[in-house]
Amino acid sequence: MIILLMGPQGSGKGTQGQLLSQEMNIPIIGAGALLRDEIASGSELGVKIKSIIDPGNLVPAEIITELLDKRLKKDDAKNGALIDGYPRDARQLDLLFERMTPDLAIVLELNDEDAVMRLGGRWMCPDGHIWNMNSNPPKENGRCDDDGKELFQRDDDKEEAIRLRLNIYRNDTAPLIAGLAEHGVNVARIDASGPIEEVHDKIKSILE
Numbered sequence: 001m002i003i004l005l006m007g008p009q010g011s012g013k014g015t016q017g018q019l020l021s022q023e024m025n026i027p028i029i030g031a032g033a034l035l036r037d038e039i040a041s042g043s044e045l046g047v048k049i050k051s052i053i054d055p056g057n058l059v060p061a062e063i064i065t066e067l068l069d070k071r072l073k074k075d076d077a078k079n080g081a082l083i084d085g086y087p088r089d090a091r092q093l094d095l096l097f098e099r100m101t102p103d104l105a106i107v108l109e110l111n112d113e114d115a116v117m118r119l120g121g122r123w124m125c126p127d128g129h130i131w132n133m134n135s136n137p138p139k140e141n142g143r144c145d146d147d148g149k150e151l152f153q154r155d156d157d158k159e160e161a162i163r164l165r166l167n168i169y170r171n172d173t174a175p176l177i178a179g180l181a182e183h184g185v186n187v188a189r190i191d192a193s194g195p196i197e198e199v200h201d202k203i204k205s206i207l208e
C-alpha cells in the first residue's frame with residue numbers, strides 16, 4: 001500500500017506519518033531525506049545532487065523519482081510505504097504515474113491562520129530549549145525558564161517566512177491533489193485543526 005502524505009507546514013504531517021509508520025509497520029520515505037542520504041553515501045549521483053543543491057538550484061524531478069523508485073524496492077517497503085514531500089509539482093506528478101499509482105493520498109488540511117499560529121510562536125534559547133508563545137510560553141516574556149537566557153526567533157520561524165512557504169504549498173502542491181484524483185488515486189481530505197490524537201483517529205477510520 002503506497003500512501004502519499006500531503007499537507008502544509010504546521011498540519012502535523014510529520015507526526016501523523018510517524019504514528020502511521022509505527023502502526024502499519026511501513027517506512028516513511030521523505031523526498032528531502034532521499035536526497036540527503038544519497039549525498040551522504042558519496043555515490044556519483046550523490047556528488048551530482050550536491051553540486052545542484054549547493055548553489056541553491058532545485059534537483060530535477062527525474063532524479064528524485066529515480067531515488068524514490070529505488071527506495072521503494074528495498075525490503076522494508078515490500079508491504080508499502082508512506083511518501084512525504086512528493087510529488088511537489090506537476091512534473092513530479094507526471095513522472096510518478098509513469099512508474100506507479102499510489103493507493104491513497106492523505107491530505108491534511110489546515111488554514112493559513114492556524115498554521116501561522118502553530119508555527120509562528122516558536123522561540124529558541126541559545127542552549128536549545130524551545131518555547132512556544134501560543135502553546136508553551138515561558139513564565140517571563142523573552143526569557144528561558146530553565147536558565148534565564150534571552151530567547152530569539154529563527155528566521156525560518158518568523159511569520160513572513162512561514163507565509164512564504166504556505167503560499168508555495170498553495171500554489172504548487174495543493175493543485176496536484178486534483179491531478180491525483182483524476183489519475184484514480186483515492187484522496188482523503190482530513191481536517192487537521194484538532195489535537196494530534198483526534199487527527200490520527202480520523203486517518204485510522206479512513207484506513208479501515
Ligand SMILES: [Zn+2]
Pocket residue numbers: 125126127128129144145146147148149
Ligand atoms: Zn534555556
